[in-house]
Amino acid sequence: MKQPSRKILGFVCKLSNLINFNLNSKINLAKDINVEIIELDCLGKLDEILILESFNQGADAVFIAGCPEDECFNINGSSSAKKAVNRTKKLLKDIGFEQERLSFYSLSGIKGESLTSIIYKTSTILEKLPENKLKNLEKGVDK
């Protein structure tokens, strides 16, 4: 059986309830798309290094999802992550990598958009983009 060749990586806030509430519904994804969700204790931990390393290790698309900015349990976690995403998008542009591969969602797990729809949206973006060129290259010796 052929292994999925494209990967969506999601960093999701543990406290946003997105995972608890939203993973019941089915998603119609292309067969070659693989999804991995990483729960972070706080999205404030997220920085440029983590996102760039995700692409370096072969993620075709990365999304970050957390609570609405004014509802963050840790006050600044969500807004801090949003700023990190914006800074990383600028970096991706300078690097020459498609900015569309990175997206940020701030929403509530209870009353907002579901995690499944975020994954579906990301997969739709991915359909329009070529494969991550970094995947098939030999890894650099970065720390």
Added chain:
Amino acid sequence: MIVAKMKPLDEISESIKNAKKVLVAGCGGCVTVCLSGGQKEAEILSHSINLKRKLENKPIEISSVTFERQCDKEYVDRFKEYLDGVDTVISVACGVGVQYMSEQYPDIIFVPGQNTTFAGANIEHGIWEERCMLCGDCILAKTGGICPIIRCSKSILNGPCGGSQDGKCEINKDIPCAWQLIYDRLKMQNRLELLTEVLPPKDWSKSRDGGPRKYIWEDNYNES
């Protein structure tokens, strides 16, 4: 502290285009405080260059390391174990760090990762303003602790000039008139009589006009 700003990625990439093994050297001093060249920024630059070169199909070996300072020998020596086989170092310290490091390791190519801009202070989160010109002849005692050399657009010693309007400088409405600030400060301190003293022309020989400067600690004089 010294304030610096990261150079565009394209400019840095161009300066290391022939490099095979690169070290990004961060500095834990001023540039860490102004969020431009510390450990995190050095790592981000290292990752960015790594990805860029991979996408260009010209992969290089690149890593990053940061120590307390790049302007003191004891800290610069600690970079040695990370320089094995490295042909180019991108120093994201200020211009002092880049030069001092290249003096200590003359066989390695050093390129700056930052544009060193000014000696300034943190006004609010993420904002730094120039406060000192390093002129070598401080007159702050006579001007209420506000430097007219760097904060007055004309650097005049007996102000204000005719361009001061509503407390702002004529060159930009966002720039406060330094001499208005000096007047307000001295008035608050009941020391307005200081303004009656005419300051003489400045001795610029103590500034850069006297060539590169050197400071020798008193004890070093006594030993020699």
